[in-house]
Amino acid sequence: MKKAFVLSCLLIWLCVPLSGCWNRTELNELSITSATSMDIEGDDWIVSYQVIIPSAISSGTGITGSGSSQSPITVFSTRGRTIRDAVNQSTTETPRQLFFAHNNILILSEEVARRGVSQILDLHYRNPDARETVSMLITKGKARTILEQLSHVEKIPGQSMRQIIFNETRNSSMVPGVMMYELALSLTSDAKSGVIPEILLSGGLGETSMESLKKTTYNSKIRLGDLAVMKEDKLAGWITQEQGLGVSFLRDKVKSTILSFNCKPMDHQSYNSSFRLLSSSTKLRPTKENGHFIMDIDIKGDGHLLESDCNLDLSDPEVVHQLEMQLQKEVTLMIKTSWQAVRKLRVDILGFADIIHRTYPKEWKTLKDRWESEFVQIELKPHVKISIDRVGLSNKSFRNLNKDDKD
Numbered sequence: 001m002k003k004a005f006v007l008s009c010l011l012i013w014l015c016v017p018l019s020g021c022w023n024r025t026e027l028n029e030l031s032i033t034s035a036t037s038m039d040i041e042g043d044d045w046i047v048s049y050q051v052i053i054p055s056a057i058s059s060g061t062g063i064t065g066s067g068s069s070q071s072p073i074t075v076f077s078t079r080g081r082t083i084r085d086a087v088n089q090s091t092t093e094t095p096r097q098l099f100f101a102h103n104n105i106l107i108l109s110e111e112v113a114r115r116g117v118s119q120i121l122d123l124h125y126r127n128p129d130a131r132e133t134v135s136m137l138i139t140k141g142k143a144r145t146i147l148e149q150l151s152h153v154e155k156i157p158g159q160s161m162r163q164i165i166f167n168e169t170r171n172s173s174m175v176p177g178v179m180m181y182e183l184a185l186s187l188t189s190d191a192k193s194g195v196i197p198e199i200l201l202s203g204g205l206g207e208t209s210m211e212s213l214k215k216t217t218y219n220s221k222i223r224l225g226d227l228a229v230m231k232e233d234k235l236a237g238w239i240t241q242e243q244g245l246g247v248s249f250l251r252d253k254v255k256s257t258i259l260s261f262n263c264k265p266m267d268h269q270s271y272n273s274s275f276r277l278l279s280s281s282t283k284l285r286p287t288k289e290n291g292h293f294i295m296d297i298d299i300k301g302d303g304h305l306l307e308s309d310c311n312l313d314l315s316d317p318e319v320v321h322q323l324e325m326q327l328q329k330e331v332t333l334m335i336k337t338s339w340q341a342v343r344k345l346r347v348d349i350l351g352f353a354d355i356i357h358r359t360y361p362k363e364w365k366t367l368k369d370r371w372e373s374e375f376v377q378i379e380l381k382p383h384v385k386i387s388i389d390r391v392g393l394s395n396k397s398f399r400n401l402n403k404d405d406k407d
Contacts, residue, residue, distance in 0.1 A: 031096040034073065034158030035105035037143030038083070038120065040112050047086040048077040048144040049098060050105075050158050057155050069210045072155045075147045083123050104162040106134045106180070107199060109143040113228060113235035121184050121233070132181040135165050137199040138228045138235070146199055149222050150210070161199065161222065168224055173254040174241040175224045183230070190353035190368065192232050195239075195247070198225035229347050237345045239338070246338025249299060249331065250350050252282035261330040263310035263323055274307035275327055275388070286356050288363075293356060294379045299331065302387040315395035320388050328384040335382050343376045352378060 032052045039046040056070040076093065080086030090098050108117065124130040139146055147157070154160035165177035175197045186194030203220030227244040229236045239247065248254045256278055260271040280301035287294050305314070305323065312319050342349060353371055357364040367374055 029096055030099040031094055032099050033103045034156050035107070035147055035161065036100075036103055037107040037109075037147050038112050039109045039143050040115060041079070044079050044081060045083050045086045046077050046079055046144070047083060048075060048147050049090070050075050050147045051094075051098075052102075052156060071150065071210055073150075073157060075144065077144055083119065084127075100129055100131065103131055103134055103158075105137060105158050107137045107139055107143040107146050108196075110138060110140045110228075110235065112143070113138050113196070113230070116233045117183075117187075117230070118233040121180070121187070124180055125184070132179070132184075134180045135162060136178050136180060136183055136196045137161070137165075138196045139199050141201075145201060146222060149201060149220070151222075152218065157222075164222070164224060165197065169255065171256055172245075173248045173257045174245040175227060176244075176248060176253055186349075186351075187230065187233055189351065190357045190364075190371075191348040191351050192353075193236075193347045193349045194230045195244075195349050196228045196230060198228055198238070199223070200225045229342075229345055229349055231345075231347045236347050239341050239345075242334065243338040243341045246334040246336075247342065247349060249280070249282060249335055250284075250297065250338065252280075254280040254282075254301075258306070259327060259330060261323075261326045263308060263312060263326060265322070265326065272309040273305070273323070273326075275386075276303045276306050277301050277386075278303040284352075284355050286352070286359050288360070292377050292379065293352075293374070294381060295352065297335070297380060297382045299335075299382065299384045301331075301385070302389050304390040305388050305392055313396060314391040320391065324386050324388055327386040327388075331384045331386065332382050335384075336380070339380050346372050346376055348372075348375050 031049075032054075033049050034052055035050040037048045039048070050073050052073055053070065056072040076090075078086045078089035078093070080089055087098065106120075108120070112120075124132060124134075137146075146161075149157060151157045151160035154163065168175055169177045176195075178194070178196050183194050183196065199222060201220055202223055203218065226238045226240055227247070228238055245254070245257060254277065256276070259275045259277055261273050261275065262271055263273045278301075280299065283298045285296040285298070287296065308314075308323075312323075314320060348371070352375060353368075356367070360367075
């Protein structure tokens, strides 16, 4: 009995220094933010928040529920002289503390991007509550407008935008997603440049009412657009989606994509065939001749033929080889067109500076101060090898099959 009493006293004494959950925050005290945006008005920052309404995304309500539907999100903005000052102003108009751990999207207006993103990067890397994996996007209008749009498929619009980015990166590679830490690494590399996808609202005025989601057609929709080119921390210009795919090839960022081409060698005006590129690899080999650099680009890829409107016998290996040559010409032309667009902007988003620095470390000490002028003089020599592994279930085109049936 005495031993039990002593043991009980010891356990009680050990529990005394334990503070317990003295700084806990209950879930019903938080405003969970799924996406944010930043605009500039004069010298003030306008920060907008897409906040989730938990009761609206539970079963029975919201977009897919029955009865009187409630919007799954609410959007509001605050103004401040700095970004953190604007965020702090949220305490004057919301009963809950903003919680950014689930924030997936950060949308910047074009005006903010032209002013510079260094202050935004500094904020995220200085504060422990900010996420470095947030996806970066740029819009040419007001960034808040994008946050206000509801999604027909996903209940939470911020999650919908995140999935659009992942889907495009995985299946198209024209407008690859860029996270906060990836942008920071690009802007602090030897090239001091990077890209950010554009997001835009196409169609009408937007889907901001729950009533509009009850229809089967979209008056407007959110989609990805072009690629914003960042020089150091400021917006320098834009390139198209097609040029963005060429940049992805040069940066070895192509995971999968569809290539359209013409099966006839002499016809470059129309497209009648499609090819699914399933794997791709790019290797860059810089050399120096006559005081300037030459970049040999070896691209290898393979995939399946998806579509062909040509009178060809695909059981003939020579015919398949001809199609492969057409694909290689199409990729080569795409790379050259992208290179011309990038060189016109005089921004090394291809990462050539990092490769040349690793290959010629001694010469880089003198090159880095005049890299912009040296970059535009680089000569590209692309070497493309595309293999068609499968031609589909039929070795003949439908045109040939139709002719055989008539005969």
